[in-house]
Amino acid sequence: MKYIEKLRNSGLRPTKQRLQICEVLFDTEKTFHFTINELNQKIKNQINNKISLATIYNTVHAFEKKGYLKQIPINSNQTYFDTNVSHHHHFYDLKDEKLIDLENSDVGPINILKKINGKKIKSVEVLVKLED
Amino acid sequence: MKYIEKLRNSGLRPTKQRLQICEVLFDTEKTFHFTINELNQKIKNQINNKISLATIYNTVHAFEKKGYLKQIPINSNQTYFDTNVSHHHHFYDLKDEKLIDLENSDVGPINILKKINGKKIKSVEVLVKLED
DNA sequence: CACTTGTTTAGAATCATTATAAACTACATA
DNA sequence: TATGTAGTTTATAATGATTCTAAACAAGTG
Numbered sequence: 490m491k492y493i494e495k496l497r498n499s500g501l502r503p504t505k506q507r508l509q510i511c512e513v514l515f516d517t518e519k520t521f522h523f524t525i526n527e528l529n530q531k532i533k534n535q536i537n538n539k540i541s542l543a544t545i546y547n548t549v550h551a552f553e554k555k556g557y558l559k560q561i562p563i564n565s566n567q568t569y570f571d572t573n574v575s576h577h578h579h580f581y582d583l584k585d586e587k588l589i590d591l592e593n594s595d596v597g598p599i600n601i602l603k604k605i606n607g608k609k610i611k612s613v614e615v616l617v618k619l620e621d
Numbered sequence: 622m623k624y625i626e627k628l629r630n631s632g633l634r635p636t637k638q639r640l641q642i643c644e645v646l647f648d649t650e651k652t653f654h655f656t657i658n659e660l661n662q663k664i665k666n667q668i669n670n671k672i673s674l675a676t677i678y679n680t681v682h683a684f685e686k687k688g689y690l691k692q693i694p695i696n697s698n699q700t701y702f703d704t705n706v707s708h709h710h711h712f713y714d715l716k717d718e719k720l721i722d723l724e725n726s727d728v729g730p731i732n733i734l735k736k737i738n739g740k741k742i743k744s745v746e747v748l749v750k751l752e753d
Numbered sequence: 754c755a756c757t758t759g760t761t762t763a764g765a766a767t768c769a770t771t772a773t774a775a776a777c778t779a780c781a782t783a
Numbered sequence: 784t785a786t787g788t789a790g791t792t793t794a795t796a797a798t799g800a801t802t803c804t805a806a807a808c809a810a811g812t813g
Contacts, residue, residue, distance in 0.1 A: 502758095502760070502810055503810085504759090504760065504761080504810075505809090506760085506761070507760090524800095525800080526800085540761085541761060541762045541763070542762095542763095542801095543761075543763080543764095543801095543802085543803090544761055544762070546800095546801070546802075547760080547761080561696070562694050562696050562748050563694050563696070564694050564695070566769090566770080566799080566800070567800065568696055568800085568801090580735075580737060580740075582737075583743065589737065591733070591735055592735075594734075595735040596731065596733060596734065597730070597731060598729070599728065600728065601727065602726075602727045602728065602729070603712075603724075603727040605712060605721065607753065608714065608751040608752065608753060609751065609753070610749055610750070610751060611751060611752040612749070612750045613747060613748075613750075614747070615731065615746070615747050615748075616746045616747075616748070617742055617745050617746075618742070618743040618744045618745075618746070619737060619741065619742060619743060620740065620741060620743040633790095634778085634789095634790065634791070636778075636790090636791065637778095638791080656769095658769085672793095673792060673793045674770095674793095675770095675771085675792075675793060675794080675795090676791080676792055676793070678769095678770070678771075679792080698768080698769070698800095698801080699768095699769065700770085
């Protein structure tokens with residue numbers, strides 16, 4: 490299985506559940522956005538056995554910590570994650586409550602002129618809200 | 622009272638509670654960021670009577686709808702609001718979990734090159750995450 | 754195989770937020 | 784000033800996402 494090494498190299502044991510979650514998350518042509526609930530549904534549809542919700546939370550957080558997933562900063566009652574961990578941005582359609590990718594090349598370079606003492610910039614994320 | 626007209630003009634009745642919340646929110650030199658809990662504390666410290674938590678939620682949402690407050694898009698277990706409704710951005714200090722204003726002039730112009738059919742841009746918000 | 758440590762799990766607990774519905778109030782109109 | 788009504792406030796219950804718990808289980812090492 491192609492994810493066994495990836496997990497081992499990250500210090501995560503390649504359990505059945507983690508491997509199955511990897512398949513659901515990463516065995517797709519396109520990257521995508523999801524909430525834990527949506528992922529839970531997707532898992533139910535794609536695999537036969539049940540994976541506990543607690544495990545899905547644990548795994549998503551573990552993957553995020555390892556850099557395989559990114560949280561998307563947006564105000565919603567549910568947390569959104571992104572399987573696309575490259576540097577990019579998002580449209581958020583306020584009416585449909587849907588996220589749309591905005592590639593880095595679709596946004597001109599962003600220049601942060603202010604500096605904060607003793608801190609360095611980890612990421613710069615742009616959220617473009619859309620209305621009709 | 623200076624907020625009576627402001628509220629009436631927005632179609633909001635100037636109740637005692639709303640006027641007191643206006644004082645706590647807007648009678649300050651500087652704009653600030655807050656969560657509902659923090660605002661609740663501030664209200665407790667600054668006024669004598671009690672305002673129900675439900676009223677604080679209602680009022681903050683009413684003020685947001687009227688454009689007197691802005692939600693800050695960030696992933697946190699609590700929702701952050703901003704009394705500064707001008708177009709500006711934020712640093713987020715991951716270690717201290719604190720927001721810092723980033724004036725529009727501190728960020729170079731942002732060019733969104735991609736268009737979405739039938740949608741127009743309502744806002745462009747930049748979140749700069751800081752680490753040590 | 755045996756041991757240790759990491760992982761999964763169901764269910765309980767937590768906590769922010771929203772809903773409910775009864776009491777109350779602003780304010781227009783008589 | 785009194786009255787009606789629509790908007791507000793309130794305490795409390797309900798909701799729902801997320802985290803915690805602690806027991807059962809599985810992976811990896813020797």
